[in-house]
Amino acid sequence: MLSIITKSLKTGSLTEANPFGTQPAFGFPVIDFGRCTACDECAPVCPTGAIRAAASGSEKTLSLSYASCIQCRACVEQCTEQAIGISHDVEVAAYSRDQLARTASFAFDPESGRATFARVETQPGPTVAESAGRLRDRIRGRLGRSLHVRQVDAGSCNGCEMEIAATTNPFYDLERYGIHFVASPRHADLLLVTGPVTRNMEIALRRTYEATPEPRIVVAVGACGCSGGIFGEGTYAAVGGVDRVVPVDVYIPGCPPRPQAILNGLLVAMGIREARIGLRIGD
Amino acid sequence: MTTVISTVSAALGVAPDRVRELHPGELVVEASLAELLPVADRVVSELGGRLATLFATDDREGTGQFHVHHVWSLPAVRTFLRVSAPVDAGQPSFPSIAATYPAANWLEREVMDMFGLALEDHPNPVRVALHDDWPDGAWALRKDFPADGAVPRVEGDFHPFRPVTGEGVFQVPVGPVHAGIIEPGHFRFGVAGEPVLYLQLRLFYVHKGIEKRFERIPWGHGLFLAESISGDTTVGHALAYAHAIERLAGVEAPPRARALRVALLELERLYNHTADIGALATDVAFVVAASRGQALREGLVRLQDRLFGTRLLRGTVALGGVRRDLSSEGREMLRRHLHVFEKEFDSLIELLIDAGTFTDRVDGTGILTHQAARDLGVVGIAARASGVDGDFRRDHPHDAYAEMRFDVPIEDGGDVRARLMVRAREVEQSLVILHQVLDTVPDSPLVVPLPEQLPPWSSALGWAEAWRGPCTHWVATDERGNLARVKVTDPSLLNWPALVHAVPGNIIPDFPVINKSFNLSYSGNDR
Numbered sequence: 088m089l090s091i092i093t094k095s096l097k098t099g100s101l102t103e104a105n106p107f108g109t110q111p112a113f114g115f116p117v118i119d120f121g122r123c124t125a126c127d128e129c130a131p132v133c134p135t136g137a138i139r140a141a142a143s144g145s146e147k148t149l150s151l152s153y154a155s156c157i158q159c160r161a162c163v164e165q166c167t168e169q170a171i172g173i174s175h176d177v178e179v180a181a182y183s184r185d186q187l188a189r190t191a192s193f194a195f196d197p198e199s200g201r202a203t204f205a206r207v208e209t210q211p212g213p214t215v216a217e218s219a220g221r222l223r224d225r226i227r228g229r230l231g232r233s234l235h236v237r238q239v240d241a242g243s244c245n246g247c248e249m250e251i252a253a254t255t256n257p258f259y260d261l262e263r264y265g266i267h268f269v270a271s272p273r274h275a276d277l278l279l280v281t282g283p284v285t286r287n288m289e290i291a292l293r294r295t296y297e298a299t300p301e302p303r304i305v306v307a308v309g310a311c312g313c314s315g316g317i318f319g320e321g322t323y324a325a326v327g328g329v330d331r332v333v334p335v336d337v338y339i340p341g342c343p344p345r346p347q348a349i350l351n352g353l354l355v356a357m358g359i360r361e362a363r364i365g366l367r368i369g370d
Numbered sequence: 371m372t373t374v375i376s377t378v379s380a381a382l383g384v385a386p387d388r389v390r391e392l393h394p395g396e397l398v399v400e401a402s403l404a405e406l407l408p409v410a411d412r413v414v415s416e417l418g419g420r421l422a423t424l425f426a427t428d429d430r431e432g433t434g435q436f437h438v439h440h441v442w443s444l445p446a447v448r449t450f451l452r453v454s455a456p457v458d459a460g461q462p463s464f465p466s467i468a469a470t471y472p473a474a475n476w477l478e479r480e481v482m483d484m485f486g487l488a489l490e491d492h493p494n495p496v497r498v499a500l501h502d503d504w505p506d507g508a509w510a511l512r513k514d515f516p517a518d519g520a521v522p523r524v525e526g527d528f529h530p531f532r533p534v535t536g537e538g539v540f541q542v543p544v545g546p547v548h549a550g551i552i553e554p555g556h557f558r559f560g561v562a563g564e565p566v567l568y569l570q571l572r573l574f575y576v577h578k579g580i581e582k583r584f585e586r587i588p589w590g591h592g593l594f595l596a597e598s599i600s601g602d603t604t605v606g607h608a609l610a611y612a613h614a615i616e617r618l619a620g621v622e623a624p625p626r627a628r629a630l631r632v633a634l635l636e637l638e639r640l641y642n643h644t645a646d647i648g649a650l651a652t653d654v655a656f657v658v659a660a661s662r663g664q665a666l667r668e669g670l671v672r673l674q675d676r677l678f679g680t681r682l683l684r685g686t687v688a689l690g691g692v693r694r695d696l697s698s699e700g701r702e703m704l705r706r707h708l709h710v711f712e713k714e715f716d717s718l719i720e721l722l723i724d725a726g727t728f729t730d731r732v733d734g735t736g737i738l739t740h741q742a743a744r745d746l747g748v749v750g751i752a753a754r755a756s757g758v759d760g761d762f763r764r765d766h767p768h769d770a771y772a773e774m775r776f777d778v779p780i781e782d783g784g785d786v787r788a789r790l791m792v793r794a795r796e797v798e799q800s801l802v803i804l805h806q807v808l809d810t811v812p813d814s815p816l817v818v819p820l821p822e823q824l825p826p827w828s829s830a831l832g833w834a835e836a837w838r839g840p841c842t843h844w845v846a847t848d849e850r851g852n853l854a855r856v857k858v859t860d861p862s863l864l865n866w867p868a869l870v871h872a873v874p875g876n877i878i879p880d881f882p883v884i885n886k887s888f889n890l891s892y893s894g895n896d897r
Contacts (some may be wrong), residue, residue, distance in 0.1 A: 112679040134591035256664040270549035307894025324579030
């Protein structure tokens with residue numbers, strides 16, 4: 088017993104005062120359209136279709152979505168123009184799939200084969216600020232600074248579970264933010280859902296959602312939870328994204344998202360932190 | 371190799387020309403369905419073979435037949451033996467070996483579920499992979515089954531669990547959504563008060579069609595899919611897949627890559643074993659030890675982040691080598707970290723085994739007997755904790771393991787304590803291996819280039835002894851050299867049935883710690 092006390096005193100507190108803004112080496116890919124020649128070589132190397140290229144007559148488009156990006160960096164290594172870089176921002180969250188994606192248009196001259204950047208298309212649906220307002224209205228005054236979370240694995244590879252569990256370790260200590268993991272959906276304010284939603288988990292997820300009291304916020308975690316990720320959408324075994332089964336309030340992309348990104352997403356869902364996409368395609 | 375071929379053919383009682391060497395350390399014998407069981411008997415009795423995996427392929431387009439494949443590990447001759455038998459498409463059934471070799475139980479039933487091949491003489495020929503609301507005829511791994519589109523649900527009263535009767539006897543259903551931050555599965559306990567009479571499992575809740583998915587993507591992308599088979603075994607599965615592709619392509623990773631792959635696999639072992647030991651403390655409410663386990667584990671994954679830019683070692687393995695190098699500064703950083711880690715880890719183990727409150731909960735808890743472990747074909751940590759020796763790093767050395775000196779720790783208690791101690795001693799050995807890699811990492815390129823296309827109509831087995839146990843990938847190509855079939859075997863698939871034998875007689879409150887001591891992957895099992 089004495090040795091335990093001595094050791095604890097020696098170790099002191101490991102909890103980091105501010106777990107955010109750590110700027111790890113690899114975040115998400117960012118495309119600099121000033122350099123991009125719309126050569127379309129990045130799209131085929133993307134294992135999840137997070138980068139898509141399309142062409143019709145004199146126009147080409149290139150889109151990038153963090154919802155399905157698994158941060159493999161294959162596109163970065165492929166880009167001969169060095170137009171694709173890596174952000175050091177991992178604390179990404181959004182209120183819709185659309186907010187996680189950007190599409191750029193290029194004017195294309197089929198004769199010379201040259202493409203010139205024209206514009207970044209307007210993102211469809213509500214803006215981040217509008218969505219943030221709506222979510223705040225829904226939870227207004229009901230949560231305060233306390234959040235009870237039930238985690239639901241709807242088909243994850245368990246990578247996200249490991250990083251969610253890491254948010255409870257002494258370094259991140261998410262309980263200091265008033266966030267607490269509970270054992271039953273009936274005690275929960277929020278469902279933290281991972282995985283592409285397998286056919287075999289679809290009913291369980293729906294029932295868990297129905298068992299959760301209002302305002303029952305749903306947060307989708309990871310590339311699979313946001314879009315089906317590497318496992319794809321609409322396969323025989325998986326639906327492909329939590330929002331195909333229950334309404335999703337906040338999306339936390341990444342494969343898997345780091346603990347600080349998960350923590351950030353939860354604070355976004357509580358209306359405490361502003362959602363930031365960090366998507367600087369042509370911005 | 372000719373001596374191995376003659377040893378194997380003599381043991382099987384077949385002509386030597388029926389045993390072909392497909393790749394180094396990988397033999398194949400074509401057999402008839404009637405020969406499957408007698409050959410299995412000989413493999414086990416004469417060669418000490420252990421079932422590594424069992425699966426089917428749909429080759430109707432090429433040969434008009436299905437095939438059933440048994441893959442045996444023959445540690446004595448450091449070789450894998452695949453025994454393949456054709457199944458007539460007009461008579462889709464094959465003889466089971468599960469009554470004699472229970473290791474085949476789930477694997478054969480999965481073949482039945484996914485290929486629609488009936489089982490002859492299987493002791494329990496019911497679905498294992500497909501849940502009851504899947505319609506009949508949804509044979510997902512047949513070539514003519516569409517990979518996309520929802521499969522309709524069947525209505526009905528499902529999955530009758532074995533009933534319990536008697537005064538004070540009742541059932542406790544748990545899951546699929548559990549109370550902790552873990553994966554989904556359903557456990558049905560039959561209990562008399564607190565003691566568990568029996569446990570039934572319902573898994574495959576996270577079946578996401580990974581094997582079918584492989585058939586739909588370029589083989590280069592397969593590596594990323596392999597990394598997501600079980601998130602805690604990213605390196606293990608990536609290596610097993612990469613080995614299979616490299617053997618198909620007839621290339622070998624360069625020396626530096628082979629050394630770094632060893633380092634990556636051992637780092638994965640370190641962080642998972644450390645996390646598990648902390649989690650065992652959590653499950654018996656020993657908070658101080660649990661926190662220290664978590665802190666040590668976080669220290670390791672942060673180190674991995676600094677060294678390779680990834681906490682969980684994603685994207686570190688490449689087909690043909692590795693994607694990340696370890697600089698001399700990186701090696702120094704790793705050395706320093708391991709030095710401190712070793713001391714902290716030792717004091718964590720001391721803290722645990724000196725605490726009577728802890729040992730009271732783990733000693734004699736959740737015993738998997740040696741006999742059961744051997745009969746069920748259990749692998750990895752769980753096998754070694756029940757006195758069943760076996761480790762692919764030593765028995766079928768991959769990457770640079772043939773050059774490494776290390777021990778394979780064996781415990782014979784078969785209880786939670788034994789599984790803890792196997793982990794603790796494996797951590798010591800991992801440190802020994804890591805220091806050897808750090809001292810001798812050779813200079814060479816990081817990757818060997820792969821051909822544009824894989825050879826058509828070919829197959830190869832890839833394997834790696836990951837932290838939980840052996841991961842194997844059997845990869846076959848079609849006429850264009852694209853992926854025609856990838857059979858993924860996670861150690862969990864071989865070990866889950868053993869849990870059922872370790873729990874009865876224990877009390878329900880000890881179930882979490884027993885389950886954690888196995889720490890099997892649901893995702894790796896369900897795929």
